Amino acid sequence: MDPQFKNYCSKWSSEVMQIKDENERMAYFQKQLPMLLLDRSTVRSIMASMAQGRPWPDLRQSGLFANEVLLYLDSGRRFSVRVYFHPPRLHTEIHDHTSWGVSGTPLGCLSVIGYTYQGDILQGQVDLQRKYDKILSPGEVDLTRPWDDGIHQTGSADDALNVMISVYGRPGRRLYVNCFDARTGKVERTYPPRMLRRMLAREALAAYDCEAPDMHLIKQ
Numbered sequence: 001m002d003p004q005f006k007n008y009c010s011k012w013s014s015e016v017m018q019i020k021d022e023n024e025r026m027a028y029f030q031k032q033l034p035m036l037l038l039d040r041s042t043v044r045s046i047m048a049s050m051a052q053g054r055p056w057p058d059l060r061q062s063g064l065f066a067n068e069v070l071l072y073l074d075s076g077r078r079f080s081v082r083v084y085f086h087p088p089r090l091h092t093e094i095h096d097h098t099s100w101g102v103s104g105t106p107l108g109c110l111s112v113i114g115y116t117y118q119g120d121i122l123q124g125q126v127d128l129q130r131k132y133d134k135i136l137s138p139g140e141v142d143l144t145r146p147w148d149d150g151i152h153q154t155g156s157a158d159d160a161l162n163v164m165i166s167v168y169g170r171p172g173r174r175l176y177v178n179c180f181d182a183r184t185g186k187v188e189r190t191y192p193p194r195m196l197r198r199m200l201a202r203e204a205l206a207a208y209d210c211e212a213p214d215m216h217l218i219k220q
Helices: 001-014 024-038 039-052 195-209 217-219
Strands: 067-074 079-086 094-097 100-105 110-120 126-136 141-144 145-156 160-167 177-182 187-190
Touching: 001 024, 001 039, 001 067, 001 079, 001 187, 024 100, 024 160, 067 195, 079 145, 100 110, 100 217, 110 160, 126 141, 126 187, 145 160
Parallel strands: none
Antiparallel strands: 067 079, 079 160, 094 145, 094 177, 100 141, 100 160, 110 126, 110 145, 177 187
């Protein structure tokens, strides 16, 4: 791990341990994250580690999104630090979160589009409406709240690659995030790859166990 980035995270872990209120933790990182975003030397070192395939950060780990890389996980799981890459003029799916998040960019223009909705998510169909559009410059941050208050998408606001660094709080008990189709309002659950693989294996195991004991003999 980059020594200066490690210093940031060690300091944050030590200080967040003393903060019990989640709203105060959000406010803490709204002040702290810009320091990292504007530290060009540290951010460049993180990018170089990834570009050169060094052991840290581990690019083999699967995040919820393909463009997501875990940089740090607090030992008490009070927060994590992650980096995301947005190709030019592209945004993520519209999605919610199970925890609060503070996000900003060290490079490029970060587009953040917030949404509200009418309808019942559990029914798998809602009517989405844009709530706000923000363009963040390097060092500026946006606060994302958990659950229905945090439905948004992030991306590149221009023809250049965008980098986003986010700090997320302790996740809630729900194991998935909701992803929304902007055109149809359809809602689908997205699970972490590791969880999804386990679920699919359970389904396959159940189907396998439902077969008649001598089914393989019949097929032969």
